[in-house]
Each structure stands twice: as C-alpha cells, then as structure tokens.
Amino acid sequence: xxxxxALEAIKWGTLVDLFQKLxxxxxxTSVFMGLSVGFLTPNRVGxxxxxLRYIHPENRxxxxxxxxxxxxxxxxxxxxxxxxxxxxxxxxxxxSFSQEKLIYFVSIFxxxxxVILVFRMKLLILIVLKVKWLTKFSDRFNxxxxxxKLVLQKVFVLALVRYLVFMLQYFLIIKAFQIExxxxxxxxxxxxxxxxxxxxxxxxxxDLLLRGxxxxxxxxxxxxSEEVILIIAALVWGINIVIPSLIGTGLFIxxxxx
Numbered sequence: 095x096x097x098x099x100a101l102e103a104i105k106w107g108t109l110v111d112l113f114q115k116l117x118x119x120x121x122x123t124s125v126f127m128g129l130s131v132g133f134l135t136p137n138r139v140g141x142x143x144x145x146l147r148y149i150h151p152e153n154r155x156x157x158x159x160x161x162x163x164x165x166x167x168x169x170x171x172x173x174x175x176x177x178x179x180x181x182x183x184x185x186x187x188x189x190s191f192s193q194e195k196l197i198y199f200v201s202i203f204x205x206x207x208x209v210i211l212v213f214r215m216k217l218l219i220l221i222v223l224k225v226k227w228l229t230k231f232s233d234r235f236n237x238x239x240x241x242x243k244l245v246l247q248k249v250f251v252l253a254l255v256r257y258l259v260f261m262l263q264y265f266l267i268i269k270a271f272q273i274e275x276x277x278x279x280x281x282x283x284x285x286x287x288x289x290x291x292x293x294x295x296x297x298x299x300x301d302l303l304l305r306g307x308x309x310x311x312x313x314x315x316x317x318x319s320e321e322v323i324l325i326i327a328a329l330v331w332g333i334n335i336v337i338p339s340l341i342g343t344g345l346f347i348x349x350x351x352x
Contacts, residue, residue, distance in 0.1 A: 106145070106161060108245060123147075123345055127145065127345055128141040128144035129141060129144070129341075129342045130340075156237055170207070172257065172289055173289065175257060176285045178282075179286045183279070183286045186315065219235055263333065264330055267326055267330060280316075287313075291305055294308075
C-alpha cells in the first residue's frame, strides 16, 4: 500500500516540481490528504483539491492540472492493460452474444484511447483551450505545453510500475485464499476488474457495491465461492482506499492542530 501511494506521490510530484519544488514527504502527505477528501466525493474527484494544502495559491490551478495529467496517464495504462486482459478473459468465458465482434471493438477502443491519452494529450489541451471561455486560462497551461518529453515518459513509466503494484496486491490476496487457476487467467481477470471499476462512475457509498458486483462477474468464472470473491473485493478496497483515507484524515487533523 505504501509503495503504491509513494509511486503516486513521485508521479504527481514529477509534474508539480516543474512549477513548485516539494519534498517527497510533502508530496506523500498531500497524496494522503487528497485521498481523504476524495473519499467523500463521486469517483474521488475531490482528490485533486485535497492535494493543495502545501501548494502556493498562485500555483493551485497548475497543481490541479498536474493531478489531472497524472490521473490520465494512470487511466491510459489501465485502459491499455485492462483492454488486453478483457479480450483474453472474454476468450475464456462463455457468452450468449457475438463474442468476436465485441473483442474487435474492445481492441480498437483500447488502442485508440491509449494513443490519444498518452501521445496526443498536448494537442487535446490546445484544442480545448480554443473554446472562447477557456482561452483566458491558456497561460496557466503553458508549463505543461512546454514540458519535455522525457518528463512525460517518466510519468508514464511510474504509472506503469504503479499499475504492476496494483496487480501484485490483488494477486497476492487471491493466492492467500489458495485459489488455483492459471496465472494468465488471474492476471487478465484482475486487469479487467480494474478497467471496469475505473470507467464506471461511482460514489463512495456505491463503490464497494460496484467492486463486489464486478468481482462476482469476473472472478465467478473460476472461483466458485461468492463469499471468498466478496472478501477479496473488500480487502483490496480497504487496503487501497479506506486505510489511506484514514491516514489522510489523521494528517489533516495534525496539520490543523499545529
């Protein structure tokens, strides 16, 4: 869990350092605070605002943008690997509809989404900034438009490594229940679950329910016990979301008391 959020702090901090230098400890504290605020908002969108505690007022819009860019890169990795996992998982499962057409659609959607999100993000931003009422904010995005490609490549690599940590967490929890299944099937199922839970909008109250439903659908093809599947979903949710959010809340309280 700490490795997961440490990687997120480095990823987000790599972009923030372009306009305001922060120590690793401050970056990690900001990420935990963001989780605390995000826990109370749909799809954890409040995460962006929660990271502003140590950002200078004049840099806050850039910081929100940096959080957004870091999130987009993480989403791009999730779509790429999750799309591949979904294609493999669908090949192993039995469906009542035309599976071949759906697989082609998923493959094309995955490739196009990944290319657009990772390699054409600057172009997308320039297009969006041409909208009349957004033009006035264009100077706030100059820092990103001029970012060196090596910096963005580092952000992408960090997003990829962090995703692998996600996968390892899930994999170890599944193995702790002594579930026997081909490794490639387990990995494809995990990546499919992350893909679906990322793209489906949720609130804090429905997040665990959604994860439970998706886990039952995907893991149900090779895990017979529904109770075990729901426990796995609850453990992953608690380790990655609840505990870090509580840490962030504690850090907010400590900072207010100073």
